[in-house]
Amino acid sequence: MTSRIVTLSINNDQYHVHVRNIDTLLFTIREKIGLTGTKPGCLNGDCGACTVNINGEAIKSCLMLTVEAENKCITTIEGLQDTTIQKAFIEKFAFQCGYCTPGFIMNGNDLIHNEPNASDSMIKSYLESNICRCTGYQEIEEAVKEALTNNNYDNR
Amino acid sequence: MTWNIGKSIKRKDAIEKVHGTAKYTADYISPNMLHVKLVTSPHAHARIIKIDISEAEQVEGIQAILLGEPFPLTGDEIQDRPILAFGKVRYQGEPVAVVVAKENYQAKQAANLIKVTYEPLEVIHSPEEAIQSHAKLIHEKLANYKKSDNVYPEPDSNIANRVKIRKGDIKQGWTESDIIIEEEFTIPPSDHLSIETRTVTLEIKRSGEVHMTSSTQAPYRIKEKMSEYFNLEIGNIIVTAPFIGGGFGGKVAIHLELIAYLASKAVGGKPVKLHYTREEDMMTAPGRIGLKAKVKLGARKDGTLTAAKILYLFDSGAYADKSTLLVKAAAATCTGPYKIDHISCDSLAIYTNRPYATAYRGFSHSEILFAFERTMDILAAKLKIDPLSFREKNIILPGHTTPTQVPLNNSSIGNLPACIKKLKEQMNWHEGTFKKIENDIIRVKGISCSWKTSTIGPDASSGVSLLFNPDGSINILSGIVEIGMGAKTTLAQLLAEKMQMDVNKIYIQMEVNTQSTPEHYKTAASRGTLMAGRALLKAADDAMNQLKTIAAQVLICSPDDLEIANEKIYLRDEPETAIPVKEVCYGYKYPNGYTIGGQVIGRGTYSLRQLTNLDKETGIGKTGPEYTVGAQGVEIEFNIKDFTYKIINAYSVIDAGKILNMKTALGQITGGMAMGLNYASGETLLFDDDGLIQNPRIRTYGSFRYGNHPNYIVDFLETPHIDGPFGARGIGESGLIGMPAALANGLSLAINVNLHQLPLTPEQIWKAVKNDDRL
Amino acid sequence: MMIAYDVDYYNPTTIEEATQLFHRLVEEGKKPVYYAGGTEIITLARSERLDLDAIINIKSIHECLLAYSDENEITLGAALSLTQVIKTNFFPLLNQTIAQIADQTSRNQITLGGNICGDIFYREAALPFLITESKAVIANRTGIKEYPFKSIFNQKLQLSNEDLLVQLKVKKNEVNFPFYTVKKRKQWDVGYPLITVAAVKKKEQLKVAFSGLCNFPFHDVNIDKRINDPSLTAKERLDGVLNALSSPVLSDVHGSMDYRHFVLKNLLQEVVDAFKGAKT
Incomplete structure (x- = not known):
């Protein structure tokens, strides 16, 4: 059998979908489930626009098969609502066309949760997984740093 | 009083964009949509001998397979491009066949099974090769192509267009020169690399209406061109442009919409989707133009420029598309922002077997500025004059004329001397341009000046409609496509300022639909603010007149006595006599039920004024309304041992006319700077000896990632462009265009060897030093 | 945006199951691949640079996910992601070398074994094992064997078609040089x-x-x-x-x-x- 029905847990909702074994998680999330906030940019793991969170870790969904994601806890950009980092992106104008933004936010959200006191080099290590073509990255830097500050403040 | 102008009003698209709910073309998904997959050429130049589709037809789910036809031929100013290659292929990645299938993977399976037999032809790699007298012709029938009046292809050659500038007397210019230098520069083609790859969905309805959603910067031009190519009623073509995931000029070209139309037509009009892979987006779709430049420049001993003879050989690639206009823009601003009395310039669009070129942010200005501003630095060094002082001495000023002999005034040219002065302060220019930091590390500075005007059609226009809601709030409809620059938020700000009202009560339709949204020529050339802004102000005047007319009847006065602010219409000298806008904007209802007026709908259009074509022999004419000038620089930390470097600071001082939204303006400038520095330092398409692209993926393309960016130091001057809304000038490209030259000037200083080629990778720098016999 | 190939997918939980399965598929004329992080297999398959019709995911095999340090040696499962390996902090040279592979998010997916066995020829994760006293633990349907890493790595790991790289081991005193x-x-x-x-x-x-x-x-x-x-x-x-x-x-x-x-x-x-x- 080259296809099967899988059960996926995305943003705390359960989805039963028929997928080809070779379908990437990106494809399934977008085309089968209709959560189009996760963006295709290269399908090669190079741009990070398709970043989602799986079991607490940032993952490029173009480089994972859907069948691998069964029984895992998947969060997409639609699963984040008014988070610190989203507010900071608005505040700091850290997007223009907005296409890379979901990926940056998913990745940045992991950063502020995993590394609340991230150094500059840690921030770089996280954020260099994604590419933005509109901004000169400075606004993204400001937004992530503001989110780190605000998140620590909120958590006190 | 300023309500909104200059303030960093939050973007109207912010909430949707940070929550992933902003819709882009590929996000429109429906189960009945068929999928289109291309078969593309593996050769840069070859004859198509045979195409065997028999195996492909057997694949489950296949609905149609399309091959090339001789007609229609398509193109911008020259119609030279078949929608699918016919007879021969002229670049690697050119579409040769199209498969339509139920599922995307089925289309791909079938595409893999289409067998095309080619007979390779001699490949033309560069514009220099292409203009050799014996060069193989890429377009044998160039003379027969349909073209616009003001483009001059040279039959039986590979020259698609030549624009000439003849100003003054070049011979006299050389006589007046104490020193003459001649330099050559090369910029290979590269790609826009928008993160959203080009995508279209299209369906042909029973009624004949063609509906499409496209990642396009030019929805109205698609309408016009498709009507012409396919002989369709223009009103039957309805283009929707939702959010666009980065344009940078690349989505001005009309390309995959045509393929999608043929594909849908082949399956009885069913909806189809064509979504380019990154590889297709980089190879099949058009990219940034390449350039080979020869600049000969003369000056007196005192540093006064005397003469410039310039040859710009642009690498159009396989088809002309925007190249004919790109070379015109290059010719019109060929000397950079300097006063030179004697100019002779030939700017050519030349066919090669490379991916074809289209608009790219800066529209050939960054390429020619790289060549010209490098030459300026070399000449300054020869003259032993400080490079910025040298530029200050020769700046083009009000009262001077451009290379195309247009007289300039304050409004049209702005204030470049003040930009340079400010740049000097910011860069601590007096401290010098070269400093040793530690053993192998030095710090150097490089600069460039820039100017930019537009080269779009002399008849381009923009329209805006304003629709009132019953609560007095307003919906703006404008044909500007939101490609990322925030223009729609700026329009809302302009309206809030004009109406003296809360910007939060202004709504703007983000999506463009050519059937219901007033036309904006195309979202390009930094023309959004000027054209749509002016149209909007006119629409606001129209709406305000309507409001006043109704209110005057209620308040029993002349409309001339009324003012509007704070959503109230009031007597000028007696503001307490007022009526809320919301009681008027849907018609005023008297207590007895009588009503006067209905929904207020404001309308306004704006057209560029008194632009001309350029004279064929002299180039005399006017391509754009105003210039945006700037002075830019970089500070680089350079390792003299291994030639690696880091761009520490990047500077821009731009005469913006008027800043409308500070944060979005800064974002335009810094984003442009990053893009300019990126293509100057690392990005390029690498070709092998057969003309095949070696790096059609982001992984090996050389784009900046987080951390490669410099500190940006940006400052604005505000010399009003009197025609612009509140004096604003276009700034969407100005951050980019001086950056390649500034980087190259700085790095040339670092190695004390003149750099002549982009991109400036450490290897490129190492080569330049090595060839200078110093290692 | 798709991969054209149709593939079977298996998710075995033991080495024995995996190796028997691989053998059976080969016997049936299939082209199976062992699959861990998937980053390379997916990218190569998408661009038709790799031919396959069956995927055997090894990420549910206990031994492939082990990471421990005993008296004599350090053991790292082949299916550990580079990020997981870095977090163990057992082998500083390895950590620093693999921390330069791809980017942070990709390292959450790329595995130690996948990088060493990959078609993309850099295989930088192999370098630390080449210059230390290390071993590769390799399984096939005949059993599990340990080989000195150097002896079995020549340009790439000299695996026969059916071999599965299970673990890498390095002598404990070697990591302190x-x-x-x-x-x-x-x-x-x-x-x-x-x-x-x-x-x-x-x-x-x-x-x-x-x-x-x-x-x-x-x-x-x-x-x-x-x-x-x-x-x-x-x-x-x-x-x-x-x-x-x-x-x-x-x-x-x-x-x-x-x-x-x-x-x-x-x-x-x-x-x-x-x-x-x-x-x-």
């Missing part, structure tokens, strides 16, 4: 190497392994000899290394051969300088 690793790229901070080196100093002698210099990673004792000769100048050291190479230096999109020579010369000096004063 002074080390240095550096990756030189064409430009910027992410991406494939122009040249990557990993080096350790053991008994006053440097051992240096390379990736990106030729189209395979390697460690060559003849090259070590040149590098360890204190009498040589940078130029002589470079010439010595180039003469000892068994394969031509790469010339590709990342850099020409001549440029790689230049970078290598500086790099060798950098490595030698880095160990100055280091006691072993």
Whole structure:
């Protein structure tokens, strides 16, 4: 059998979908489930626009098969609502066309949760997984740093 | 009083964009949509001998397979491009066949099974090769192509267009020169690399209406061109442009919409989707133009420029598309922002077997500025004059004329001397341009000046409609496509300022639909603010007149006595006599039920004024309304041992006319700077000896990632462009265009060897030093 | 945006199950692949550079996910992601070398075994094992065997079609030697190497392994000899290394051969300088 029905847990909702074994998680999330906030940019793991969170870790969904994601806890950009980092992106104008933004936010959200006191080099290590073509990255830097500050403040 | 102008009003698209709910073309998904997959050429130049589709037809789910036809031929100013290659292929990645299938993977399976037999032809790699007298012709029938009046292809050659500038007397210019230098520069083609790859969905309805959603910067031009190519009623073509995931000029070209139309037509009009892979987006779709430049420049001993003879050989690639206009823009601003009395310039669009070129942010200005501003630095060094002082001495000023002999005034040219002065302060220019930091590390500075005007059609226009809601709030409809620059938020700000009202009560339709949204020529050339802004102000005047007319009847006065602010219409000298806008904007209802007026709908259009074509022999004419000038620089930390470097600071001082939204303006400038520095330092398409692209993926393309960016130091001057809304000038490209030259000037200083080629990778720098016999 | 191939998918939980399955599929005329992080298989399959019709995911096999340190050696499962390996902090040279592979998010997916066994020829994760006393634990349907890493790695891991790399082991005292690793790229901070080196100093002698210099990673004792000769100048050291190479230096999109020579010369000096004063 080259296809099967899988059960996926995305943003705390359960989805039963028929997928080809070779379908990437990106494809399934977008085309089968209709959560189009996760963006295709290269399908090669190079741009990070398709970043989602799986079991607490940032993952490029173009480089994972859907069948691998069964029984895992998947969060997409639609699963984040008014988070610190989203507010900071608005505040700091850290997007223009907005296409890379979901990926940056998913990745940045992991950063502020995993590394609340991230150094500059840690921030770089996280954020260099994604590419933005509109901004000169400075606004993204400001937004992530503001989110780190605000998140620590909120958590006190 | 300023309500909104200059303030960093939050973007109207912010909430949707940070929550992933902003819709882009590929996000429109429906189960009945068929999928289109291309078969593309593996050769840069070859004859198509045979195409065997028999195996492909057997694949489950296949609905149609399309091959090339001789007609229609398509193109911008020259119609030279078949929608699918016919007879021969002229670049690697050119579409040769199209498969339509139920599922995307089925289309791909079938595409893999289409067998095309080619007979390779001699490949033309560069514009220099292409203009050799014996060069193989890429377009044998160039003379027969349909073209616009003001483009001059040279039959039986590979020259698609030549624009000439003849100003003054070049011979006299050389006589007046104490020193003459001649330099050559090369910029290979590269790609826009928008993160959203080009995508279209299209369906042909029973009624004949063609509906499409496209990642396009030019929805109205698609309408016009498709009507012409396919002989369709223009009103039957309805283009929707939702959010666009980065344009940078690349989505001005009309390309995959045509393929999608043929594909849908082949399956009885069913909806189809064509979504380019990154590889297709980089190879099949058009990219940034390449350039080979020869600049000969003369000056007196005192540093006064005397003469410039310039040859710009642009690498159009396989088809002309925007190249004919790109070379015109290059010719019109060929000397950079300097006063030179004697100019002779030939700017050519030349066919090669490379991916074809289209608009790219800066529209050939960054390429020619790289060549010209490098030459300026070399000449300054020869003259032993400080490079910025040298530029200050020769700046083009009000009262001077451009290379195309247009007289300039304050409004049209702005204030470049003040930009340079400010740049000097910011860069601590007096401290010098070269400093040793530690053993192998030095710090150097490089600069460039820039100017930019537009080269779009002399008849381009923009329209805006304003629709009132019953609560007095307003919906703006404008044909500007939101490609990322925030223009729609700026329009809302302009309206809030004009109406003296809360910007939060202004709504703007983000999506463009050519059937219901007033036309904006195309979202390009930094023309959004000027054209749509002016149209909007006119629409606001129209709406305000309507409001006043109704209110005057209620308040029993002349409309001339009324003012509007704070959503109230009031007597000028007696503001307490007022009526809320919301009681008027849907018609005023008297207590007895009588009503006067209905929904207020404001309308306004704006057209560029008194632009001309350029004279064929002299180039005399006017391509754009105003210039945006700037002075830019970089500070680089350079390792003299291994030639690696880091761009520490990047500077821009731009005469913006008027800043409308500070944060979005800064974002335009810094984003442009990053893009300019990126293509100057690392990005390029690498070709092998057969003309095949070696790096059609982001992984090996050389784009900046987080951390490669410099500190940006940006400052604005505000010399009003009197025609612009509140004096604003276009700034969407100005951050980019001086950056390649500034980087190259700085790095040339670092190695004390003149750099002549982009991109400036450490290897490129190492080569330049090595060839200078110093290692 | 799809992969055209149709594939079977298996998710075995034991080594035995996996190896038997692989054998059975081959017998049936299938083209199975062992699959861990998937990053390379998915990218190559999408662009039709890899032919397969069955995927055997090894990420549910307990042994492939182990990471522990006992008295004598450190054991790292082949299906651990690079990020997981880095978090163990067992083998600092390995950590630093693999922390330069791809980017952070991708390292959450790329696995230790996948990088070493990949078709993409950099295989930088192999470098630390080439210059230390290490072993590869390899299984097939006949059983599980341990091999000295050096003996079984020649350009790539010399696996037969049905072999599964289960674990990597390194002698515990080896991870305490002074080390240095550096990756030189064409430009910027992410991406494939122009040249990557990993080096350790053991008994006053440097051992240096390379990736990106030729189209395979390697460690060559003849090259070590040149590098360890204190009498040589940078130029002589470079010439010595180039003469000892068994394969031509790469010339590709990342850099020409001549440029790689230049970078290598500086790099060798950098490595030698880095160990100055280091006691072993």
